[in-house]
Amino acid sequence: MARIRTVKPEAFFSESLAEVSVEAERTFFGLLTQADDHGRHRDNAAIIAGLLWPLRAEHTSVHVEDDLQQLADAGLICRYTGCDGRRYLHIVTWSEHQKIDKPSQSRLPSCPQHHPADRCGTCKGTCAKRTEASPTPARGLDETSPNTPQALDLPAQPAPGPPVPRRQASTAEQDALVGPVRPLDPTRKKPAGQGVFPEDSPKPPRNLGEGSTPGSRILDPGSSFPTGRTAPAATVSANDLIGEYVAACDERPPSDVIGHLGRIAKKLLGEGIAPEHVRAGLKRFAEIQGHPSRLPSLVNDAMNARSAGLARPGIRPTVPAHQGWTNPLDAAAAYAEEL
Template sequence: MARIRSVKPETWVSETLAEVSIPAMVTFLGMTNHADDHGRHRDNAAIVYGLVWPMREEITRVDVEDHLKQLAAAGAVCRYTGCDGRKYFHYPTWRNHQKIDKPSLSRLPACPHCEPERCGVCKGPCIQRATLTEAPTPVPEAAPTAPQVFDEPSANTPTHLDHPSAPVAKPSPQSGTGSGTATAPTVGEKCVAVPADGRSAGQTAFAEASPKARRSVQEPSTPGSRILDPGSSFPTGRQAPEPEAVSAGQLVGEYVAACERRPPGSVLGHLGRTVKGLLAEGIDAEHVRAGLRRFAEIQGHPSRLPSLVNDAMNARTAGLARPGLRPNLPVHRAWTNPVDAANAYAEEL
């Protein structure tokens, strides 16, 4: 949610902002309206582009990413990775320039480098900052253990081997799941220990086949839900995708592409606000597009666009129908004097 922020006179003589380009400075000032009460915001060029530059076609998301890099290099913003794994940025001098009455608690993670206050994810001091400040504890190295040798032979000596003389490792009770071999024989079956790295040691497959035959699905698989309930009011299969909504910026961009030269910014701004208001009324985007197409032909003040959209929505007819009458009836003409007045004027009598 955007908020009202203050811009001090010292901003225009700031040596820090003088190191970045003018569009980067506009991004810096524009994001002060969208940062939370602690000066934090998501570090995503696409989000920043949609908040600061929605009406400027000459600025792209790549340009916004360059703006953030310039501001971070100059020290105007600090980019960091929060304790939730996402990227954020904040204003290091936020409290020096913004005086907020009753600031709300931040829901975003705090910077682990230069923000000691409350973290919105940890609900207190940030765990990531505590991890960075704590000195790492050296881990003592474990003493090497000599390999254990079994004196008695294994009872599960495998058969059907290509090399009967090859030794077979027996799982040690001290070795966990990461030991060299892992065997789990069932009752009545003879198994062979397989090394953990997957290399073959000359063993063959099981001597006897499984008594249970593998089952196969006879019918082909179909997408969607298998629960068919014709009487249910809630659909159980896949839903058709909703049609993509057309934005005011997209329609204005089509109008700019149809022009031989780019119109002035004030004209595009007024035209964008007019298109946005028409879409907010629920007018179909195709009617607005038809009005813009006609506006590109005749030009003029952007305030003419609603009348052109009305022409596209309501085609001209032979005349105006009276209230309460069907629009397919002819308009009353006072100079006519028909022989049969009841049939001529129908419902008007």
């Protein structure tokens, strides 16, 4: 349970705290509020990280473990193993800086190095199963071990000599040991596990003699005559079209513009409009800019573009092309009959 503690002004120019990082210093100040009335706390980096750094996800339990190691190296905290086998820590200068009015009894084991005679919360008194303070575990192994290996108490064996050539036993000696070899009786049944089966194995061979049948499901990329399944035609999605539009821009457009264009492009593709027309409309939109709601009209222009005049080619060829009105250079010759 967190408690209100005292932080002295001298703490900010303490030489011991100056040896550790700023994060480790904050962890130390946080331990002041989480430790019990005797300055003891569980030595668990995950628990301490959850209590002191709940809103700082970037400072994980791995960083807290490094903070605790820095504080231990600076002599600000002492990490030890209690009589229950768990890891604990206590603030070394707790009694010098914290004055607790009516302190409650600690429920945690006392430090065997600094407070061997204090009350142990696990033993409810003087610790009966005192364990020595656990030093910081070595981070690596020495290259050579200082202890010389000792020989086991085994009976001495003679040194191996040169190999002795083995003598091949004669036929008479083999007959004396295993008996003479008798010819096989064709009418006598063979016992299981003796001799070699003369007949063929009933199991068929694993490899097939005939060639494989056509219709392979694997498409050979190097073959010009595919015999397997072909991959489905690639489809262009609205995300692909918007990605091309963003890549063509000099600067990335705002997220609202990208989202609006993406929704309109997805709706147009859902209506069955070809991706080429939507791509052409996005290209035209990149040139003229404006509100994203203009994209459907630009796509319509790309779909129904007219080459010249009011009529579309091939629809009404008899309609003459529209010509803009211009003032004649010679008005008298142009309007001679009307004048």
